Amino acid sequence: MIEFSLNGHAVKVQALPMTRLIDVLREHLRMTGTKEGCGEGECGACTILIDGVPVNSCLIPIVQADGTEITTVEGISKDDRLDPIQDAFIEYGAAQCGICTPGFIVAARALLDSDPHPSKRAVREALAGNLCRCTGYQKIVEAVVCALGED
Amino acid sequence: MKRGVTVLSPCYALCMSPVGINVPRADGPSKVRGDAQYVDDIRPADCLYGATVRSPRAHAKILEIRKDPNFNWAGITIVTAADIPAKNVVYLMTEDQPALAESVVRHVEEPVALVAAESRDRALDAVRHLEVITEDLPAIIDPRHSEGSEIKIFGADNIFKKIAIDKGGTTTGGTVIEGEYSVGHQEQLYIEPQGMIAIPREDQGLTFVGSMQCPFYIEKALAPMLGHTRMNVIQAATGGGFGGKEEYPSMVAAHAALLAIKTGKPVKMIYRRDEDLRATTKRHPSIIKIRSIVDHEGILHQWDADILMDGGAYNTLTPVVLSRALLHLTGPYRCPNQHLTGRAVATHTPPNGAFRGFGAPQAMWAVERHMDRIARTLGIDPVEIRRRNLLRDGDTTATGQTLTDTGALTVLDEALAAAQEPLQNDPIHPGGGEGRYARGRGVSLVFHGCGFTGNGEARIKGKVALELDGRCIKILTASTDIGQGVDTTFPQIAAAELGIDVERVSNAPHDTANVPDSGPTVASRTCMVVGGVVQKAAKQLRQALQIETASEETNFDMLLSLRDHQAPLRVMAEYQDDGSMEWEDETYQGDAYPTYGWSCSVVDLDVDLDTGEVLYRRHIGATDVGKAINPVIVTGQLEGGSLQGLGYATCEEVVVDDQGRMRNDRLTNYIIPTSLDAPEMVTRIIEIPYKGGPFGAKGIGEIPMDGPAPAAAQAIEQATKIVLDTLPMTPERVMNALEAVE
Numbered sequence: 001m002i003e004f005s006l007n008g009h010a011v012k013v014q015a016l017p018m019t020r021l022i023d024v025l026r027e028h029l030r031m032t033g034t035k036e037g038c039g040e041g042e043c044g045a046c047t048i049l050i051d052g053v054p055v056n057s058c059l060i061p062i063v064q065a066d067g068t069e070i071t072t073v074e075g076i077s078k079d080d081r082l083d084p085i086q087d088a089f090i091e092y093g094a095a096q097c098g099i100c101t102p103g104f105i106v107a108a109r110a111l112l113d114s115d116p117h118p119s120k121r122a123v124r125e126a127l128a129g130n131l132c133r134c135t136g137y138q139k140i141v142e143a144v145v146c147a148l149g150e151d
Numbered sequence: 152m153k154r155g156v157t158v159l160s161p162c163y164a165l166c167m168s169p170v171g172i173n174v175p176r177a178d179g180p181s182k183v184r185g186d187a188q189y190v191d192d193i194r195p196a197d198c199l200y201g202a203t204v205r206s207p208r209a210h211a212k213i214l215e216i217r218k219d220p221n222f223n224w225a226g227i228t229i230v231t232a233a234d235i236p237a238k239n240v241v242y243l244m245t246e247d248q249p250a251l252a253e254s255v256v257r258h259v260e261e262p263v264a265l266v267a268a269e270s271r272d273r274a275l276d277a278v279r280h281l282e283v284i285t286e287d288l289p290a291i292i293d294p295r296h297s298e299g300s301e302i303k304i305f306g307a308d309n310i311f312k313k314i315a316i317d318k319g320g321t322t323t324g325g326t327v328i329e330g331e332y333s334v335g336h337q338e339q340l341y342i343e344p345q346g347m348i349a350i351p352r353e354d355q356g357l358t359f360v361g362s363m364q365c366p367f368y369i370e371k372a373l374a375p376m377l378g379h380t381r382m383n384v385i386q387a388a389t390g391g392g393f394g395g396k397e398e399y400p401s402m403v404a405a406h407a408a409l410l411a412i413k414t415g416k417p418v419k420m421i422y423r424r425d426e427d428l429r430a431t432t433k434r435h436p437s438i439i440k441i442r443s444i445v446d447h448e449g450i451l452h453q454w455d456a457d458i459l460m461d462g463g464a465y466n467t468l469t470p471v472v473l474s475r476a477l478l479h480l481t482g483p484y485r486c487p488n489q490h491l492t493g494r495a496v497a498t499h500t501p502p503n504g505a506f507r508g509f510g511a512p513q514a515m516w517a518v519e520r521h522m523d524r525i526a527r528t529l530g531i532d533p534v535e536i537r538r539r540n541l542l543r544d545g546d547t548t549a550t551g552q553t554l555t556d557t558g559a560l561t562v563l564d565e566a567l568a569a570a571q572e573p574l575q576n577d578p579i580h581p582g583g584g585e586g587r588y589a590r591g592r593g594v595s596l597v598f599h600g601c602g603f604t605g606n607g608e609a610r611i612k613g614k615v616a617l618e619l620d621g622r623c624i625k626i627l628t629a630s631t632d633i634g635q636g637v638d639t640t641f642p643q644i645a646a647a648e649l650g651i652d653v654e655r656v657s658n659a660p661h662d663t664a665n666v667p668d669s670g671p672t673v674a675s676r677t678c679m680v681v682g683g684v685v686q687k688a689a690k691q692l693r694q695a696l697q698i699e700t701a702s703e704e705t706n707f708d709m710l711l712s713l714r715d716h717q718a719p720l721r722v723m724a725e726y727q728d729d730g731s732m733e734w735e736d737e738t739y740q741g742d743a744y745p746t747y748g749w750s751c752s753v754v755d756l757d758v759d760l761d762t763g764e765v766l767y768r769r770h771i772g773a774t775d776v777g778k779a780i781n782p783v784i785v786t787g788q789l790e791g792g793s794l795q796g797l798g799y800a801t802c803e804e805v806v807v808d809d810q811g812r813m814r815n816d817r818l819t820n821y822i823i824p825t826s827l828d829a830p831e832m833v834t835r836i837i838e839i840p841y842k843g844g845p846f847g848a849k850g851i852g853e854i855p856m857d858g859p860a861p862a863a864a865q866a867i868e869q870a871t872k873i874v875l876d877t878l879p880m881t882p883e884r885v886m887n888a889l890e891a892v893e
Contacts, residue, residue: 026192032192093636125826
């Protein structure tokens with residue numbers, strides 16, 4: 001049995017140790033906010049936080065999740081209140097097709113938790129592991145910078 | 152206002168129209184929370200997983216599909232062409248493409264068989280234990296060897312389509328300037344791979360749920376294969392399309408259907424990224440030759456061009472792509488004598504298909520590089536050469552269309568004015584135009600025909616219905632939201648017409664069982680054409696409610712209260728040809744498009760002289776959009792499209808082997824720009840209204856794809872003196888050219 005905290009709730013999972021964390025989240029636990037775009041750690045659509053650190057959940061075997069605290073996009077908003085990053089994404093049109101959006105929001109949350117006042121350059125660096133094909137990134141960067149003022 | 156974005160107050164409808172303001176996206180909250188249901192998030196009860204067995208060779212006889220006797224086949228269902236209920240075809244423009252190859256494969260990765268299993272892993276495992284035994288036949292991989300070859304792929308001569316456009320005659324004297332320009336494949340690279348679920352219905356029909364642009368395409372594509380029309384198609388939230396989900400989802404749906412019929416259970420098919428890259432459609436590679444005659448001022452007197460386009464193994468949409476390429480091959484320039492020819496040929500490679508721009512990016516690359524060649528030859532500034540030749544109101548195009556609402560000069564002046572401003576953001580790249588970095592700026596000018604070519608709209612007659620139920624209005628349309636925002640902009644258009652709060656209007660789910668056929672979500676037509684039908688339907692609803700004009704206090708609620716206990720009210724509107732367009736498909740003469748969008752790109756970049764890498768600093772795009780229904784959404788379209796254009800310019804290269812198989816079939820080696828590769832984007836929206844569009848709107852989805860690549864090429868030339876006429880301008884190509892100059 002592998003045990004971890006998922007968005008603040010204790011979870012126990014029975015799975016083969018090399019099962020990908022993304023499959024446990026999406027298929028076993030039916031938490032489908034985390035998306036799969038490439039399955040090889042290039043697109044960042046499956047970004048989640050393990051103990052506050054953004055990782056690609058398609059590259060993590062479930063055995064590595066044992067005893068950790070995991071946050072997915074479902075855990076970013078609190079009590080039905082959107083996180084300032086989520087509000088800013090809506091206002092700036094930073095989500096278009098939306099498939100990369102959960103990964104971006106999780107990665108941006110990790111950035112703002114570690115550096116509350118990043119420069120635009122730092123935002124671009126922090127999000128360079130997340131691919132977006134719709135926006136050209138500028139609206140995403142603007143949304144993250146804007147969310148600073150709200151944090 | 153702090154955020155620089157309009158925040159809506161509850162009563163804003165009383166003071167302003169919802170058109171032209173930044174109504175927040177209807178799908179925003181569900182997408183930022185991760186609640187939006189994409190196809191792979193949906194799991195019907197008892198759902199099986201499907202996977203595809205594909206051809207290992209470009210052109211070969213299928214001798215056997217061999218099952219590994221040592222594999223455990225329990226619970227695995229296999230489907231081959233023998234299981235197809237009616238005709239083995241996925242219908243599009245023609246019936247040449249089979250759902251599953253039967254005796255011969257005509258391109259690598261062509262579907263040959265299907266499997267279904269209780270888990271995704273089991274299905275993929277089964278595919279690995281099915282070997283397609285083939286015997287090679289001679290294959291054509293290079294499109295230059297296709298026409299008239301003894302090896303037959305399509306028809307008598309391997310030509311999918313041949314078109315010529317002629318205007319005027321010839322000219323004597325002047326300077327003859329000739330060039331050849333070529334482009335490779337480009338992958339749409341939607342972040343959500345192709346996916347579809349087929350669910351058996353009680354009436355022996357099928358329900359499809361999937362990632363797509365055009366739900367009605369799937370019904371039309373599958374009816375001949377199924378031998379019936381008992382189906383409905385529902386669009387799931389769709390993670391990007393860019394043309395890649397125009398026609399290909401029909402193939403995925405056909406396969407899911409065959410497995411669902413055989414197993415009697417719902418079957419889900421989700422492509423892996425590598426499979427999606429190798430097997431699905433790409434932008435057409437093209438070779439373009441231009442011969443122009445100019446006087447000493449650089450004025451065009453004759454413009455002859457020829458394009459050879461690689462369609463791949465099946466017809467798909469290639470004839471239409473060729474048509475758009477040819478119609479853009481004159482560029483946004485006036486010229487009295489023009490002779491354009493184009494051929495799209497068949498090769499034993501995966502079929503190429505729709506991708507944002509649909510032939511125009513290839514054409515505009517060649518046209519704009521050729522304008523630079525003229526400037527270089529005559530020693531005239533490249534911007535000046537464009538300014539002298541740009542189309543203006545009252546000019547006629549190669550097809551004899553007289554232009555109105557022409558924005559060419561306006562977008563040029565706006566972009567150049569914006570380029571006077573210093574860069575706003577932190578410098579994204581080191582450099583500064585010194586040492587190993589050479590700094591340059593390039594300018595391109597493009598036009599893009601909005602909507603279908605010629606009589607297209609009059610033929611398909613797109614329909615939209617509005618339903619008033621209680622106090623809310625539903626828009627019923629097959630125009631899907633694939634990220635471009637139609638679930639937000641259509642309600643804005645309807646609400647503006649009715650004079651009501653936009654929050655009371657929404658698009659109904661895009662399910663063919665309930666919505667009329669509005670035509671496909673393609674060709675920069677959705678807002679301009681279908682949005683016009685939405686407006687027309689709203690006018691009909693207004694009449695039905697006896698509201699005289701939208702501008703006065705309509706007292707919508709009072710009218711509704713009179714109808715409170717009545718049945719829902721439904722109106723249907725249809726596109727109607729107003730007779731203003733004349734088009735001859737035989738001669739390619741007349742009004743090729745309802746109107747045109749115009750765009751100028753200014754690219755600032757550094758070239759790393761040590762690595763050949765191009766580092767983008769800024770992209771300025773000034774674009775005539777007619778009317779921005781929602782400026783944030785329009786800006787998002789323009790910026791995203793521009794970055795796809797910059798990717799096309801320098802990093803997106805499809806490498807194929809001698810069988811036509813994509814070798815760099817992963818995101819590790821098919822490189823699209825990241826946030827660090829992307830430049831600062833400056834977007835200038837110009838509104839020169841088109842009288843046929845809702846509130847003046849023109850189509851804008853594709854035009855940002857057309858201009859960035861040639862602007863980048865000109866900037867590289869200015870920075871380094873190297874002249875590149877082949878896309879993409881990868882570091883390797885840049886380095887080779889730099890070495891040749893030295």
